[in-house]
Amino acid sequence: MIRGPGLPECAxxxxxxxxxxxxxxxxxxxxxxxxxxxxxSDPARPRRLERDLPASPDPYVYGARRDSTGRIxxxxxxxxxxxxxxxxxWISHVSRRRxxxxxxxCNGNAQFIDxxxxxxxxxxxxxGVYDPxxxxxxxxxxxxxxxxxxxxxxxQPLDQVVQLPSRSELSVEFAxxxxxxxxxxxxxxxxxxxxxxxxxxxxxxxxGIERLPPGDFILHIEARDFMGTASEPLAVPIRVxxxxxxxxxxxxxxxxxxxxxxxxxxxxxxxxxxxxxxxLASEVQSRTAELAAANARLKALSYLDPMTSIGNGRRxxxxxxxxxxxxxxxxxxxxxxxxxxxxxNDRFGHLAGDAALRVVAVAMTSCAPPEATVARYGGExxxxxxxxxxxTQARALAQRMCDAVxxxxxxxxxxxxxxxxxxxxxxxxxxxxxxxxxxxxxxxADDALYRAxxxxxxxxxx
Numbered sequence: 001m002i003r004g005p006g007l008p009e010c011a012x013x014x015x016x017x018x019x020x021x022x023x024x025x026x027x028x029x030x031x032x033x034x035x036x037x038x039x040x041s042d043p044a045r046p047r048r049l050e051r052d053l054p055a056s057p058d059p060y061v062y063g064a065r066r067d068s069t070g071r072i073x074x075x076x077x078x079x080x081x082x083x084x085x086x087x088x089x090w091i092s093h094v095s096r097r098r099x100x101x102x103x104x105x106c107n108g109n110a111q112f113i114d115x116x117x118x119x120x121x122x123x124x125x126x127x128g129v130y131d132p133x134x135x136x137x138x139x140x141x142x143x144x145x146x147x148x149x150x151x152x153x154x155x156q157p158l159d160q161v162v163q164l165p166s167r168s169e170l171s172v173e174f175a176x177x178x179x180x181x182x183x184x185x186x187x188x189x190x191x192x193x194x195x196x197x198x199x200x201x202x203x204x205x206x207x208g209i210e211r212l213p214p215g216d217f218i219l220h221i222e223a224r225d226f227m228g229t230a231s232e233p234l235a236v237p238i239r240v241x242x243x244x245x246x247x248x249x250x251x252x253x254x255x256x257x258x259x260x261x262x263x264x265x266x267x268x269x270x271x272x273x274x275x276x277x278x279x280l281a282s283e284v285q286s287r288t289a290e291l292a293a294a295n296a297r298l299k300a301l302s303y304l305d306p307m308t309s310i311g312n313g314r315r316x317x318x319x320x321x322x323x324x325x326x327x328x329x330x331x332x333x334x335x336x337x338x339x340x341x342x343x344x345n346d347r348f349g350h351l352a353g354d355a356a357l358r359v360v361a362v363a364m365t366s367c368a369p370p371e372a373t374v375a376r377y378g379g380e381x382x383x384x385x386x387x388x389x390x391x392t393q394a395r396a397l398a399q400r401m402c403d404a405v406x407x408x409x410x411x412x413x414x415x416x417x418x419x420x421x422x423x424x425x426x427x428x429x430x431x432x433x434x435x436x437x438x439x440x441x442x443x444x445a446d447d448a449l450y451r452a453x454x455x456x457x458x459x460x461x462x
Contacts, residue, residue, distance in 0.1 A: 014062040014108045030063035030108070035074055054092035056081050062108045067117040071132065075106035075121055077439075082119075082130070086228050095130070098313070098378045102126035105443075124443070138180075144223045144231040147205075148173040153283050161237040170209040172236060176223040184226035191238075193217040214242035307354060308361035311375030319373040319385050320438045328433035331387045332394030333441050335426040335449040336360065336401065338380035339457040348412075348419055356410045356421045363404035367397060382423075383445075391429035391462055398425040398460045406458065422458035424449060429462075 014030040018040070026049065029036040034056050037049040058078035065073050074081040079096040096104045103125030110122030119130045149156040150171040151164045164170055176185045189207045190198035194217055207219065219236040244250050254261075303315040311319075323331055338344070338360060345353040357380065364374050364384060373385040384401070386394050402423055409418035426448030430441040452461035 012060075014060070017063060017065070019066065028064050028066075030061040030075065032060050034059055035061045035064050053083060053090055054081075057094045062106045063111055065111050065113050065119065067113045067119065067132075069117065069132075071117075073111065073113075073119045073121070073130075075111055077105050079104050080106065080119075080121060080128070080130070089228055091227060097125070101128050138225075138227060139229050141229055141231045142176050142178040142223070142225050144174060144176050144221065144234055146172065146221075146234060146236070147175050149236075153280055153287070161239055163239045163241055164212075165241050165243050166214055167211055167243070170212075170238070171206060172209070172219060172221075173206040174221055174223070174234065175205055176225060176231060178225040180226070182226075185223060187221065187223050189222070190220040191217055192220060198222070209238075212238070212240045214240045216240075305361075305376040308358050308376050310361045310365060311373060313375065313377060316373060316375035316377065316383055316385065319375075320442070321435075323387060323432040323438060324435055326387075328431055329388055330390055330429060331385070331432050331441065332389050332391055332427060332429045333386070333445040334384040334394055334398045334401070335377070335445040336364070336382040336384070336398070336423045337425075337449055337453070339422045339424055339453075341380040341421070344419075344421055348410075349414065351414055352410060352412050352419065355412045356419075359408045359410050359421070360405050360423060363408055364401050367400045367404055369397075391427060394427045394429060395460055395462055398427050401425065402458065402460060424452040424457045425460040426450070426452050427460060427462040 012032040014032075016027050016029040019026050019028055024039050024041045027038045027040050027046075029038060035051075035053075037051055039047045039049055053072070056074050056076050058076040060077040062075040062077075064075065067073075070085060072083040074083065079094045080101060082093045082095065084091050084093070095101050101123060103123035105124045107122040107124065112120040114120065117132055119132075121128050121130075146158045148171070149158055149162060150173075151162070152169050153171075156162060162170065162172075174187070176182070176187070178185055183203070186201040186203060187205060188198050188201045191209065193215065194212065198220070201224075207221070209219070217238040217240070219238055221234040221236065223231045223233075225231070245254060303311055303318075305312040338356065341353065341356075344356060357376070360382060361374070361376065364382060368374050368384055369386070369389075371387060373383075375383050375385075377383045384397070386397070389397075402425055405421065405423045408420065410420060411418045426445050428441055428444035428448055430437055430444065432438060432441065448461045452459050455461060
């Protein structure tokens with residue numbers, strides 16, 4: 001427990017380390033409230049320090065280390081966070097099991113940085129090491145592309161000067177093709193000829209412009225990816241054509257005819273606006289329906305593993321989180337892992353390995369009940385979440401899955417004969433009421449899987 005004026009109250013302190021920072025002695029403390037810094041240069045008057053760093057991937061931090069170049073490694077319950085400062089901005093990278101870590105959860109007091117600035121960390125699954133000299137930073141500028149240009153909701157060509165009458169509404173949409181961490185991409189725009197300077201960086205991928213005066217403008221679009229690497233900016237020329245009634249001749253004619261035509265103009269204008277309103281309402285309704293359908297398709301794809309066409313890690317994690325939103329009940333989890341998968345890949349090739357993973361997915365889904373969530377957890381690991389089911393039912397189901405996999409042939413066009421694989425399964429059961437119960441369930445099933453492997457594989461353990 002940390003207590004004192006100006007200090008946070010943390011129920012749990014994982015570890016602490018005294019680091020000399022210039023003339024100050026600073027305690028780096030890992031706690032259940034994240035990473036905390038306390039200046040203890042004067043032990044009688046400790047003072048908490050504020051650091052402008054990205055949040056850690058999990059509230060429970062076991063500690064942190066800083067290497068000779070200023071990199072900071074934060075050890076948490078849900079991955080290793082690596083913080084690197086580039087051009088005054090801290091960039092966060094999180095490594096988990098899917099990135100090569102033995103396990104997502106660190107061990108307390110199990111971090112070390114050696115003389116070559118290699119970071120060593122102990123996890124629940126074994127020892128991990130990160131060698132920054134072997135890291136390959138993706139500093140290649142990503143393509144920045146226009147995706148849509150619309151005037152009053154009507155799509156326009158992307159390769160022409162945008163021409164619009166004044167008082168029209170212009171919408172320009174764009175995208176940065178970074179292919180990874182796209183939610184961390186940043187954009188800013190500047191309308192030359194109308195704005196004095198660029199707007200601030202943000203994550204919005206569109207710029208709306210309305211009621212520009214007649215004239216020529218250039219919309220500058222800049223982007224940078226999650227590493228802070230800037231892309232080649234775009235320049236979109238915009239020409240605002242004056243309405244006919246803005247010319248000098250039209251104004252003179254209008255002044256002469258205003259008394260006779262005012263009634264007719266008002267009536268014509270009213271009808272035109274009503275027709276335009278009906279047309280725009282129809283177009284908005286159509287575009288909204290198309291967007292909703294596209295979003296639904298994208299959401300469905302985001303929950304599928306492309307290799308096996310079953311759920312992915314995201315689908316599994318959301319199913320786990322949903323357990324805490326219902327009344328406390330007993331749930332079970334099955335962890336499956338393909339036995340000797342690397343040796344199988346080495347012998348039959350990666351195409352056969354991919355086919356084997358699909359065979360496991362088909363066997364699991366054919367055995368699983370409708371309410372179960374079957375997903376590929378990562379690599380050759382699979383999971384089956386069974387809400388409301390006890391250990392006895394889960395163990396029987398896991399055995400059926402193991403038997404189904406062992407009895408299934410793996411066939412590929414490259415291999416003249418069929419081959420087979422086996423799986424090991426770990427089963428656990430927990431009453432789920434809180435997020436901590438979910439973590440206990442996952443750890444228990446994972447531990448049971450290790451026991452199944454230790455027992456000789458092709459078996460079920462709980």
